[in-house]
Amino acid sequence: MPVKLYIDAVREALWEEMERDSRVLILGEDVGVRGGVFRVTAGLFERFGEARVIDTPLAESAIVGVAVGASAAGLIPVAEIQFADFILPAVNQIISEAAKLRYRSNNDWHCPLVVRAPYGGGVHGALYHSQCLEALFTHVPGLKVVAPATPHDAKGMLKAAIRDPDPVLFFEHKKLYRSVRGEVPEGDYTVPLGQAQTVREGEDVTVITYGMGVHWALAAADQVAAEGIRVHILDLRSLRPLDEQAVVAAARRTGKVLIVHEDHKFCGFGAELAALICEQALFDLDAPIQRLAGPEVPAMPFCPPLERAYLLNADRVAEAMRRLARF
Amino acid sequence: MMEQARHRRPEAQWRGSGGEVHEFHEVHPGEPPRHRALGLDDAQAVEMYRYMLLARLLDERMWLLNRAGKIPFVVSCQGQEAAQAGAGLALDRQHDYLLPYYRDLCLVLLWGHTPRDELLAAFAKAADPNSGGRQMPCHFSDRKLRIFSGSSPVGTQIPHAVGFALAAKMRGEASVSFVSFGEGTSNQGDFHEALNFAGVHKLPVVFFCENNKYAISVPEHKQLACANVADRAAGYGFEGVTVDGTDALAVYQVVKRAVDKARHGGGPTLVEAKVYRLVPHSSDDDDRSYRPREEVEEARRGDPLVRMRAYLTEVGLWDEAAEVDLRQRIASELDEATAFAEQAPYPPEESLYWYVYGEEETSHAG
Numbered sequence: 001m002p003v004k005l006y007i008d009a010v011r012e013a014l015w016e017e018m019e020r021d022s023r024v025l026i027l028g029e030d031v032g033v034r035g036g037v038f039r040v041t042a043g044l045f046e047r048f049g050e051a052r053v054i055d056t057p058l059a060e061s062a063i064v065g066v067a068v069g070a071s072a073a074g075l076i077p078v079a080e081i082q083f084a085d086f087i088l089p090a091v092n093q094i095i096s097e098a099a100k101l102r103y104r105s106n107n108d109w110h111c112p113l114v115v116r117a118p119y120g121g122g123v124h125g126a127l128y129h130s131q132c133l134e135a136l137f138t139h140v141p142g143l144k145v146v147a148p149a150t151p152h153d154a155k156g157m158l159k160a161a162i163r164d165p166d167p168v169l170f171f172e173h174k175k176l177y178r179s180v181r182g183e184v185p186e187g188d189y190t191v192p193l194g195q196a197q198t199v200r201e202g203e204d205v206t207v208i209t210y211g212m213g214v215h216w217a218l219a220a221a222d223q224v225a226a227e228g229i230r231v232h233i234l235d236l237r238s239l240r241p242l243d244e245q246a247v248v249a250a251a252r253r254t255g256k257v258l259i260v261h262e263d264h265k266f267c268g269f270g271a272e273l274a275a276l277i278c279e280q281a282l283f284d285l286d287a288p289i290q291r292l293a294g295p296e297v298p299a300m301p302f303c304p305p306l307e308r309a310y311l312l313n314a315d316r317v318a319e320a321m322r323r324l325a326r327f
Numbered sequence: 328m329m330e331q332a333r334h335r336r337p338e339a340q341w342r343g344s345g346g347e348v349h350e351f352h353e354v355h356p357g358e359p360p361r362h363r364a365l366g367l368d369d370a371q372a373v374e375m376y377r378y379m380l381l382a383r384l385l386d387e388r389m390w391l392l393n394r395a396g397k398i399p400f401v402v403s404c405q406g407q408e409a410a411q412a413g414a415g416l417a418l419d420r421q422h423d424y425l426l427p428y429y430r431d432l433c434l435v436l437l438w439g440h441t442p443r444d445e446l447l448a449a450f451a452k453a454a455d456p457n458s459g460g461r462q463m464p465c466h467f468s469d470r471k472l473r474i475f476s477g478s479s480p481v482g483t484q485i486p487h488a489v490g491f492a493l494a495a496k497m498r499g500e501a502s503v504s505f506v507s508f509g510e511g512t513s514n515q516g517d518f519h520e521a522l523n524f525a526g527v528h529k530l531p532v533v534f535f536c537e538n539n540k541y542a543i544s545v546p547e548h549k550q551l552a553c554a555n556v557a558d559r560a561a562g563y564g565f566e567g568v569t570v571d572g573t574d575a576l577a578v579y580q581v582v583k584r585a586v587d588k589a590r591h592g593g594g595p596t597l598v599e600a601k602v603y604r605l606v607p608h609s610s611d612d613d614d615r616s617y618r619p620r621e622e623v624e625e626a627r628r629g630d631p632l633v634r635m636r637a638y639l640t641e642v643g644l645w646d647e648a649a650e651v652d653l654r655q656r657i658a659s660e661l662d663e664a665t666a667f668a669e670q671a672p673y674p675p676e677e678s679l680y681w682y683v684y685g686e687e688e689t690s691h692a693g
């Protein structure tokens with residue numbers, strides 16, 4: 001199987017879906033001639049033309065709002081928000097409009113669309129090019145929110161998102177774009193939204209995570225394996241819909257749960273996971289659920305020492321695994 | 328600006344139901360009646376008025392039902408019917424997309440909704456075609472009629488209209504999208520973002536501002552530092568037009584031109600119809616606290632219904648007997664529709680969970 005970069009897997013999904021279905025179009029800032037500031041959409045403008053790869057004015061609410069209308073009219077827009085941090089001007093269109101259209105029209109109208117947004121830190125992006133904003137959206141019924149961690153899932157889930165009948169927020173960790181390679185099957189396949197995946201089996205500690213956390217957890221699990229700690233890792237892949245069964249099963253597997261995410265801890269996605277496990281598997285736990293997450297400061301500073309201090313890493317995850325294993 | 332010039336000699340008077348005298352100057356000896364000059368036949372001119380009166384009487388019925396404690400909420404079209412009737416006839420009701428706002432009762436009636444449909448919404452019943460009783464009344468929607476669903480945060484529908492226009496352009500369809508909103512809403516970012524997008528991409532959309540002088544209590548001069556909402560179009564590279572929104576024929580003329588232009592690749596137009604809201608903002612508002620009664624009375628003397636009726640009378644298309652007959656027929660239609668809507672069933676409690684996502688579609692079909 002060919003091994004590809006995460007960013008190439010995303011592009012391949014867009015390319016193949018645009019080939020497959022003429023209703024699919026891309027719109028966003030710099031996505032056309034420039035091929036995106038990260039170059040995710042490179043080559044698409046040349047292949048599909050300016051009518052289907054649209055360089056929009058710099059206005060996020062219009063990008064999503066126009067996508068909602070175009071989608072209701074029968075197209076399948078894939079809107080790019082240049083950095084997830086800049087999705088905030090479009091929140092009204094996402095939460096008041098896209099998420100509620102089907103419900104408020106009693107199933108008469110709906111808007112299948114995808115909003116792609118590069119998110120996450122560790123690229124010297126400072127406060128406004130580093131944030132994780134998924135928890136703002138996972139709270140909202142009517143939206144789907146996914147955050148694939150591997151090239152395989154990025155391609156398969158983006159295809160699934162484009163074919164989904166509802167609005168999907170597709171968070172791509174920008175640090176993964178060029179730092180992670182993985183096997184990507186040739187040709188068409190989808191990874192269904194709402195299915196978590198066990199990425200490592202173990203008996204001592206369960207880690208539940210997504211996005212960058214998957215890579216930290218895998219590296220940390222290697223570290224502690226040398227000390228005899230066997231770690232079980234669940235990659236959620238999709239946050240809403242959430243694979244609740246997989247979460248509860250993973251928690252039961254070891255009875256010791258460590259939740260890891262880059263986003264803030266307070267009211268972060270981990271809080272939902274912890275609540276779910278308590279509701280369904282409290283008496284199978286052997287230790288209090290632990291959350292390892294971003295610090296309670298507004299966002300990530302620019303200077304290297306503060307950026308390092310802000311971000312989790314494999315060492316910090318390994319330390320949390322050891323503490324939990326010892327409990 | 329294309330404000331309709333009115334330099335006509337006083338030739339007709341019409342006595343309103345309150346005994347007040349209105350003078351209109353619509354007929355010029357030797358010239359065809361205005362509506363024919365605009366390409367409207369007699370039946371269409373009468374149709375405009377019929378829908379204006381239907382909307383007005385339905386609106387008044389809803390206030391009665393509200394004050395009787397039967398429906399929780401009303402938001403009105405009163406004073407804006409001529410603007411809506413003029414615009415409605417200028418559109419192609421078979422192909423164009425309508426993205427209305429909450430005052431567009433007359434417009435959606437013209438587009439095929441019935442008083443029964445809107446009373447079902449007012450009573451929040453399952454058969455309400457707008458939302459099945461989920462949304463507040465006057466949040467219009469109907470896919471089969473190409474009326475797109477709107478929400479309550481003002482202005483969000485404006486970029487949606489641009490999206491419909493983008494789809495039409497991409498597919499090479501000749502349909503135009505028409506979106507309306509108030510002057511207060513022209514301060515929302517979505518208004519500006521949408522107009523700019525449509526201007527840059529030269530999309531087939533008509534932006535229709537119904538400027539009724541108030542955004543709830545805040546008057547126009549505290550909303551806008553420019554003279555007209557239409558002036559804002561200049562910033563987006565297309566034409567802005569103001570028109571007397573109490574004159575249905577003038578509105579028809581201006582909107583028809585904008586629609587034709589859009590349909591033939593000429594891009595968007597912002598049309599601003601100057602109207603006046605004759606009643607409080609909604610059934611929960613008391614407008615005595617922010618506008619003098621004399622101002623409202625003055626506006627009532629220019630009531631667009633009175634004006635349209637006088638015009639039709641002058642050109643010989645209308646008379647007292649026709650008026651009495653139409654009012655009677657509307658009254659009995661409203662009686663029937665009210666009774667029907669009042670006794671219609673609510674949606675079942677379990678439907679609370681329906682239609683959050685598409686996968687559930689099949690399980691609740693029918």
Ligand SMILES: Cc1ncc(C[n+]2csc(CCOP(=O)(O)OP(=O)(O)O)c2C)c(N)n1
Pocket residue numbers: 430479480481508509510511512513539541542543604608
């Ligand atoms: C974003 C938003 N802010 C506030 C409101 C509350 N609100 C409803 S209607 C309205 C006034 C709208 O004025 P205008 O756009 O002039 O329309 P009109 O009601 O006068 O026709 C306000 C403030 C709202 N619905 N949405």
Ligand SMILES: [Mg+2]
Pocket residue numbers: 509510511537538539540541542543
């Ligand atoms: Mg207003």
